[in-house]
Amino acid sequence: EVQLVESGGGLVKPGGSLRLSCAASGFTLSAFSMNWVRQAPGRGLEWVSSISSGSSYMYSADSVKGRFTISRDNAKNSLYLQMNSLRAEDTAVYYCARADVAAAIPYYFDYWGQGTLVTVSS
Amino acid sequence: EIVMTQSPATLSVSPGERATLSCRASQSVSSNLAWYQQKPGQAPRLLIYGASTRATGIPARFSGSGSGTEFTLTINSLQSEDFAVYYCQQYNNWPPGTTFGPGAKVDIK
Numbered sequence: 304e305v306q307l308v309e310s311g312g313g314l315v316k317p318g319g320s321l322r323l324s325c326a327a328s329g330f331t332l333s334a335f336s337m338n339w340v341r342q343a344p345g346r347g348l349e350w351v352s353s354i355s356s357g358s359s360y361m362y363s364a365d366s367v368k369g370r371f372t373i374s375r376d377n378a379k380n381s382l383y384l385q386m387n388s389l390r391a392e393d394t395a396v397y398y399c400a401r402a403d404v405a406a407a408i409p410y411y412f413d414y415w416g417q418g419t420l421v422t423v424s425s
Numbered sequence: 426e427i428v429m430t431q432s433p434a435t436l437s438v439s440p441g442e443r444a445t446l447s448c449r450a451s452q453s454v455s456s457n458l459a460w461y462q463q464k465p466g467q468a469p470r471l472l473i474y475g476a477s478t479r480a481t482g483i484p485a486r487f488s489g490s491g492s493g494t495e496f497t498l499t500i501n502s503l504q505s506e507d508f509a510v511y512y513c514q515q516y517n518n519w520p521p522g523t524t525f526g527p528g529a530k531v532d533i534k
Contacts, residue, residue: 413481
């Protein structure tokens with residue numbers, strides 16, 4: 304059974320940093336590109352960042368470019384999101400999601416974690 | 426950036442009836458369109474990809490159609506577990522990235 308479990312969310316002050324993790328199981332992580340998608344409270348879904356299966360390619364939304372960095376460790380079956388210079392508007396539930404493809408190309412997301420809440424507030 | 430719109434924003438339907446949701450793209454996305462269902466407090470679940478292909482385990486009462494800029498999600502004979510918010514997603518253009526519609530809520534009439 305495919306499982307994605309996020310962790311690392313919490314309350315952080317504006318300008319602060321946080322590192323999210325996503326533990327993957329039930330499939331071969333190294334065969335798939337992985338993604339972060341966020342959802343602000345009461346709002347819709349927003350793609351954040353993608354990374355190819357072998358970490359060769361990474362893309363991020365303009366709203367987080369230069370502040371967030373996606374990475375992965377296939378040996379540890381894990382995906383990460385380093386978030387720096389956090390703003391109030393980054394407050395959201397952050398989901399890790401698998402794309403049914405190896406390349407970091409636009410694709411649909413076939414499995415999602417349950418999400419971790421990040422709250423940016425003073 | 427491709428902008429996705431969905432209509433109606435809310436659809437009130439009685440159990441057993443049909444629900445039809447629309448999704449429009451600001452420019453052609455070919456058939457690179459997916460639909461997701463999200464219930465309160467849960468992660469989104471993939472329903473349809475490639476505009477019309479049901480994902481694994483999705484009941485046949487869910488169907489998708491369309492191409493280019495106009496897409497439809499149809500839910501036949503609505504069950505109680507189908508009352509949720511539905512999002513469309515285009516994955517045709519890169520950069521700047523994949524984009525989602527604002528969501529459409531199907532609630533009980």
